[in-house]
Amino acid sequence: MSIRAEPRGADRKPVEPAEVIPDNNRRPAVGPARIAMNDEDILQRGQEIIRKEVAAANMVLETLSPAFTSAVRLIADATGRVAVTGIGKAGLIGAKIAATLSSTGTPAYTLHPAEAIHGDLGMVLPQDVVLALTNSGQTEELVRALEALRRHGCRIVLLTGRSESRCSRLADVVLSYGQVEEACPLGLAPSSSTAAMLVLGDAVALTVLLLKDFTPEQYARFHPGGELGRSLMKVEEIMRQGPACPVAHRDGTVSDYNRAIRDAGKASPLRGSGAVAVVDDERRLVGFFTDGDLRRLIERTSHPASCRLGEVMTANPRFARLGDYVVDAAKLMRRHRIDELPVVDGERRCVGLIDIQDLFAAGFSVFDVD
Incomplete structure (x- = not known):
């Protein structure tokens, strides 16, 4: 007598697939273009975005105050380094400003606010000057980091879109470029505000360069590689x-x-x-x-x-x-x-x-x- 084994589940009925109800309001997170725009429309949109960012830069120029002088002198006279800090896009702009400072005779480094309050404050010396970037001035991680840095004895320069905020109350010098209209069509992604930060940060860094009488020869020593370094080699x-x-x-x-x-x-x-x-x-x-x-x-x-x-x-x-x-x-x-x-x-x-x-x-x- 032989017994034939049936495969497991052979006696079960096949499961019918569940009915999928389409959601016409749901759009994919990424994918091909969905809005029909001709070449002229695309060009006009690009020009509009650039105009908004240029307007933000002009606002920086128009609102520049004596606080700028105080910020420049504070950084130029620092006996320590410059700790540049910010969250998100502001932090990325800060990294560029730190690089500009370092390459033009002012040693600088980046400090992430969240990492700062979890141990990285140990890299900061009391004689360091903090350059903080925030559009709103209300970012919780940055507020907590600035509170700790102030207790540590650091002087603080704040680049912000709001002169009255939690961060501004912790700063020694506040450089406010005002509330700018974001160039982002949704009004959400930092764009005009980061352009304003970059313009203002560059103005600080490059004016410090002038105050220190930084020379092309010194610049070449910090850029020994590539065409730039070779162009200034003796x-x-x-x-x-x-x-x-x-x-x-x-x-x-x-x-x-x-x-x-x-x-x-x-x-x-x-x-x-x-x-x-x-x-x-x-x-x-x-x-x-x-x-x-x-x-x-x-x-x-x-x-x-x-x-x-x-x-x-x-x-x-x-x-x-x-x-x-x-x-x-x-x-x-x-x-x-x-x-x-x-x-x-x-x-x-x-x-x-x-x-x-x-x-x-x-x-x-x-x-x-x-």
């Missing part, structure tokens, strides 16, 4: 100097040229240069002798090694001075199709040499310089 930062700079006396011979090239090549991390700076007794630059000069000399004499450098060098060569920008030196090299350029001080003493390899190593190309 020749002394990349030139070969000391033992790596090939120099020979004008009374020396071509044999001395070969020796100088060899010795400098051993001291340079890059391939040795093919040129030497020819100098006088005071190490003042009087000429330049290159491997090209050597090739031409070999073509016209049978004993080039014994020729005096002062007689075969290129007199009055082109050069860069200490303090010149590398980009200008690169332009000079490209214009005159040369691979090496001596560098002199104020007394025209040779202090270094730039080889085209040094430009490449620093990210420059004489072919890319305008």
Whole structure:
């Protein structure tokens, strides 16, 4: 006798699917465009949004008060850093302002209000100045953070849309740009208010820059990477100097040229240069002798090694001075199709040499310089 096992649930009736009642008022959270707009409508909407944000920026300009001066001086005179804090979109604008402050000579960092009241207050020193951003001035997390920061001994600057609020009562200086109409078509997403915050925050940061007499050279030190850093780099930062700079006396011979090239090549991390700076007794630059000069000399004499450098060098060569920008030196090299350029001080003493390899190593190309 055999028993055939039936699959579990085989005796059950299939369940009918539940009836789905469409909800015509429900719209997907995301999805393709649902409103028909022609190209002209889209352009006009964009222009309208920009006009509202420009109006917000103009309001900042019109409402700027003596409190701005107090805020700038408070930040410029701070012996600590600037703690920039805010919630949501205001916090994101604050992060940009903190970055601007840091890159222009005022050390700054971001402090999230919620994290601040859960331990991050430990990174804040009493001598730090707090720059807080809030449109409403009523954000609970920010209020609690500012209360704690004030007890900690910090001075507080507030950027806000409301001069009277819980946050403003905790601040030493209040910069209010007033109530602005949000550019968001729904009137909900922070847009005009964040534009006002950004304009006002930039005005504070960049005026502090002026008050500190921050220079392009200092700015370059904080931006060593990329095109920006290279544009402000000085020749002394990349030139070969000391033992790596090939120099020979004008009374020396071509044999001395070969020796100088060899010795400098051993001291340079890059391939040795093919040129030497020819100098006088005071190490003042009087000429330049290159491997090209050597090739031409070999073509016209049978004993080039014994020729005096002062007689075969290129007199009055082109050069860069200490303090010149590398980009200008690169332009000079490209214009005159040369691979090496001596560098002199104020007394025209040779202090270094730039080889085209040094430009490449620093990210420059004489072919890319305008």
